[in-house]
Amino acid sequence: MKFSSFFEKIRKSQPTKAEQPSHWIKCPECNALMYYKEVINRKHVCPKCGYHFRIGAVERIEILCDEGTFVEHDANLEPMDRLKFVDKKSYKKRIEENKKKTDRNSSTISGTCKIEGVETELVVFDFAFMGGSLGSVEGEKIVRAVNRAIERRNPLVIVSASGGARMQESTFSLMQMSKTSAALARLDNEKLPFISVLTDPTMGGVSASFAMLGDIIMAEPGALIGFAGQRVIKQTIGADLPEGFQRSEFLLEHGLIDMIVDRNDMKRTIADLLKYFMDAKTKTGEL
DSSP: HHHHHHHHHHHHOOGGGSSOOOOOEEEETOOOEEEEEHHHTTBBBTTTTTBBBOOOOOHHHHHSTTTTTTTTEEEOOOOOOOTOBBSSSSSHOOOOOHHHHHSSSSSSSEEEEEEEEEEEEEEEEEETTTTGOOHHHHHHHHHHHHHHHHHTTTTTEEEEOOOOBBBGGHHHHHHHHHHHHHHHHHHHHOOOOEEEEEEEEHHHHHTTGGEEEEEEEOTTTTTOSSSOHHHHHHHHTSSOOOTTTHHHHHHHHHTSEEOOOOHHHHHHHHHHHHHHHHHHHHHTTTT
């Protein structure tokens, strides 16, 4: 699906002017009251304190990709309810509700694009679809993106926003952790770069697999990143935890990620890194 038709479809599903929220936005971090266009113009970042509001996959693609270059792949892949899973409602019902809410079949959008002229395979998670959870379709999309990267000799960028593995798919979901990690090992063997971008939140099986396997791991400021939740960890170890120990700043300080990048600088930073990696490989004859 071409970039223009992709966004035309998305925009048709957006609320009308009468349905849109108030023109004023209150920052949850500093409590500043701002005109909504002021926040949008800064890519949904508070101009007062730098707080990064959560954004969807479509907005993320618009921010990162050169205009008119994004081509979506594998949009037709849909999750299956192999286990006939039911909690408060059936998994089948949840899938139907989330497809209707987001106008998509899964929690990831995968495609080929250019980032400041560098052709790149891009996978973006959307927290709006079942908390950005990792299921069989999401894992398959990542593996296919890796395969395209190897075939086309392109770098790979994955932007994570996820609560973790999808419990409704049980072991099928957990298998995606090893499946995606094995695919990325093949990408590494081909000497092709993988940049992992962690946004708020990146938790559970996503943080325990492909999200932490990037050649470069970058995060947005203040992003919640970890495996289990703070309450679960505290109950398990029976001890108080450091303040903000699952935030990107703490992880950077302790060497678990490589850099923290403001959303307004994200595209340029990714492009600079991709150009550096790809130029180096060209000079050494690896591409």
